Amino acid sequence: MKRVSRMVTIAKSLTSTIKLNNGNDMPMFGLGMWQANSGSNGPAEKAVVYALQNGYKMIDTATLYGNQSDVGEGLRKSGVKREDVFLVTKLWTNGYESCRDEFMSSLKQLDSGYIDLYLIHSPSGGQVLESYKAMMEFQQQGLVRSIGVSNFGVQHLEGMKKAGVPTPTVNQIELHPWMKRTELVSYCRDNGIAVMGYSPLVKAERLKDPTIVSVAKKVGKTVGQVLIRYSVQMGYITIPKSEKPARIIENSQVFDWSIPEEEMATLNSLPETSCTWNPALSAWEG
Ligand SMILES: NC(=O)c1ccc[n+]([C@@H]2O[C@H](COP(=O)([O-])OP(=O)(O)OC[C@H]3O[C@@H](n4cnc5c(N)ncnc54)[C@H](OP(=O)(O)O)[C@@H]3O)[C@@H](O)[C@H]2O)c1
Secondary structure (H helix, E strand, O other), X not given: OOOOOOOOOOXXXXXXXXXXXXXXXXXXXXXXXXXXXXXXXXXXXXXXXXXXXXXXXXXXXXXXXXXXXXXXXXXXXHOOOHHHOEEEEEEOOOOHHHHHHHXXXXXXXXXXXXXXXXXXXXXXXXXXXXXXXXXXXXXXXXOEEEEEXXXXXXXXXXXXXXXXXXXXXXXXXXXXXXXXXXXXXXXXXXXXXXXXXXXXXXXXXXXXXXHHHHHHHHHOOOHHHHHHHHHHHOOOEEOOEOOOHHHHHHHHOOOOOOOOHXXXXXXXXXXXXXXXXXXXXXXXXX
C-alpha cells in the first residue's frame, strides 16, 4: 500500500481542534467517563459540570458506562451552550435494529437533539456493517454529526474499506507509553482516520513506574500530567478521566510546557503492554 504522508496535528491548548475527514472540527482534549459514578447530583454529573465550567470542550461516554443521563444533566447544569460542547457516545450492541434502539435511547439520556460523534464501541460480535448502516442513516437525518469506531484493528478497517462504506472519521483505541500501536496508528493516519487515545493515564495503575516518575521530576510536573502531555505530543486526541475537581484541572494543564525529545524517546522505548481489553486483535466478522 502506498503511504500518504500526513501532518500530525498537535493540540496547542484545551480548545484545539482537529479537522475530521468529513470536514467537521473535533476537540483534541476532553473528559473520559468510564467508571464515573452515576446518580443524581453524583460524581459523574458533578465532574461534567466542573470540567465544562473550566474549559473542557468534549465529554466521552458510552451506553456501557451507564452515565449518559448524568452527562446530559451535567451539561444542562453547567450553563455551557450545547453547541459549545462535543458529545461522544458509543454503541454497545450489534446490528441494524439494535443500533436504532440504542442510539435513540442515548439521545434521550443525553437530552440532546444530536450527538457529535457516535462510535461502534468494539468490532467484537460482528454485524459492524449493519450497525454502520443505521449510523449512516442517523447522520443523514442530522441526528449525529460524525460516525466512527473504537477498538478497531487494521483488519477491521480494511474490511470496512473493502465493503465500500465511508471511512470512519475516528478510531478510539488504547494509547499511552506502553501502547504505542505504531502500525495501527500509521494505518489510521495514512487513511485519514483521526486517532483518539483512551486510558492515557494507564488507568492510574503505573503511576509509580520509575521511568515516568523520573521524567516527571525532570520536567517538574506530576506523573499524571507527564502521561497526558505524552499523548498530546504524540498527536492523539485524548480523554483522561477524573471525578476529582483538583485532578480535572491538573490534567488540563498540559499545554504550556513540553517533554523534551530525549525523554519522549525514553517513554517510547517502554515495552508494549495493554492495561485493559484489546478487541482490536479479534477477527473481522463483517
Ligand atoms: N473505547 C473504549 O473501549 C475505552 C476503554 C477505556 C476507556 N475509554 C475512555 O477513555 C477514558 C479514559 O480512560 P480510563 O478511564 O480507562 O483511564 P485513565 O484516564 O487512564 O485513568 C483514569 C484513572 O486515573 C485516575 N486519575 C485521574 N487523574 C489523575 C491524576 N492526575 N493523578 C492520578 N490519578 C488520576 C482516575 O481516578 P479519579 O477519577 O478518582 O481521579 C481514574 O482512576 C475513559 O474514561 C473512557 O471515556 C474508552
